[in-house]
Amino acid sequence: MATRKTRPTLADVAARAGMSKTAVSMVLNDRPGSRLSADAADRIRAAAAELGYRPNPAAQSLRLGKTRTIGFVSDRVTVTRYASGMIRGALETARAHGHTVLMAETSGDENLLGEAVQSMIDRRVDGLLVGLMNARLIQLPPVPRDLPVVIVNGRTSENHPSVVPAERAAGGTMARLLSDAGHRHIALIGPIPKVLDDPAESVSIGERFRGIDAAFAEAGVHPIVYEVDGWSPAIGYETTLRAMTAHPEITAILVGNDNMAFGAYQALSELGLRVPADVSVASFDDEELAEYLRPGLTTSRLPYPEMAALSVEMLLEIRERGHESVAMPTVVRASVAPPRAS
Amino acid sequence: MATRKTRPTLADVAARAGMSKTAVSMVLNDRPGSRLSADAADRIRAAAAELGYRPNPAAQSLRLGKTRTIGFVSDRVTVTRYASGMIRGALETARAHGHTVLMAETSGDENLLGEAVQSMIDRRVDGLLVGLMNARLIQLPPVPRDLPVVIVNGRTSENHPSVVPAERAAGGTMARLLSDAGHRHIALIGPIPKVLDDPAESVSIGERFRGIDAAFAEAGVHPIVYEVDGWSPAIGYETTLRAMTAHPEITAILVGNDNMAFGAYQALSELGLRVPADVSVASFDDEELAEYLRPGLTTSRLPYPEMAALSVEMLLEIRERGHESVAMPTVVRASVAPPRAS
DNA sequence: CTGAGTTGCTAAATTGATTCAGCACTGCAT
């Protein structure tokens, strides 16, 4: 019943309604210019419904040159849980606007990027989204002039429209969060300048720390800065151990990301220091981890779903294309409190 | 140069090579029956290369009724990082076999499942993958008889081909890992029977615990069982606290999943107990978390990428379709050691 | 009563690829 021999076509609907294909097409797409009788329109719609007619997108795409499909090419987005929010945002927004999403992943292999992009072009996607795990500067292989491209969480040397997180503002917000709470002896754990200023590594992470520096300067706070080469929990652990040993007066730590903050928690716990009673901790990203930690980690969320959603809307020309940034919301949990009275 | 006014078609290639469209099609697809001169074939290939010809998949699909596209519909797979390995496996295997992947996500909404499946059917995908976050039993909306379907990490009441993790074997392996290390006083933290036996919740998780029970029974170990309602770190934390307080003789804990194990670590740390010197911990899933914990958590990995890869191969008829299970590899880290001499 | 305008509808072309049927030519045996 539900499964017929072959799926019904426009011609089948026309035959059943006793009308021409033209009429059916016009009614089902309700074209403005068509002047068909209400009776005919009803018959056509009824016939279509009875047959369970669904237009063949291949035929439509052939005729119209549109596929109602957007391509999503990412580097390692599916590998990391938190960035997979990007996929979710893209999928959801595309669906809301009647588009489907063709996915490909390059696993960070530059050759595969070319191959994936070519495969999207071959399949005549209406738009191409390139999603990056880190907000890097990349080189995109040439694409047809008529194919819109938006970079999610990154930039290209060819200066395609792009969406990145508003890192500078987020840095300022998190720094003020600590200084406003009354902290004066604050450790800052961030990357070494090499990482900070290498656009192949990240175009936006530098902004994060410039925002922090500016806010601390304005608040008259001189953070004790630790520059580290990496982002892992192990590094957060070691650095926190070093920091608290050398500077027991520290009452708050602003950490470059949640992973390092996780390490910081472990170090503080081993030192017998309580979060936030003895030491407040704040960081960036809002990984799933941040919620699991005890107490919950106050952090600035990387807005992956929102960035992807905005990018899709730019692709579909619902929003104007350009270089946009999306605010990073502060997720307040329990890891920040005023400093212990000293 | 790279971007022409309109993309070259088969007819353009034919004109440039001075041959018919038929000839071009035959050469480029090197059909067995075609008897074209080597010279003609060379000219055609040269013309195609010069023009950068790429066949229009919409036209091919219209003619052939094949799209070389598979649909991947998931419930909440992108939401959780560890299950996103499923996406990776599907993408990679599909690509290896010249297929692209159309994605949709339902966010667990049953209505959206129907809508997503319909949208895949409309787009005439060659096969449909349905990926589930938990290995649940679901009801799939009717699909055309000629559309192959494979369920990744789940089952359907209609008994579609499916791939699930080999939970029973994994349960046995992890139980033996602890008993073989010499542990006799072992806590087992697992779900309450309601969760265990509800196929709408999971069809395979019950096997996990039956495997554990069987292996412990064979080893003559009588675990101290805690049945909990949920899987969160908070539950792992509380249960561990209760267990170690009531039974200080416990030297090992087998935890239902990594999230609860994370909570167990926190509880043990607060109790002043060291992992693995005082208490060994082992669990299931291998989330990113498991690697971050100090010491690294020994756990049985849910083989998402492998399950997805196998499913794609079943879809494309590279492997026979049926009900398959994929082994869960034991990821040995540092959280298991022999019990302290008592 | 005639010509123009409106209404309601349709035939046929178009999109880009694949494929069936068959044409023109050569070489060979009869």
Next chain:
DNA sequence: ATGCAGTGCTGAATCAATTTAGCAACTCAG
């Protein structure tokens, strides 16, 4: 010289939709 098979190639149909151009039939003004 004639029939036949094999070789190398092509015209036209086909897939399922959209769209242009235009055909009848009717209304209405002059």
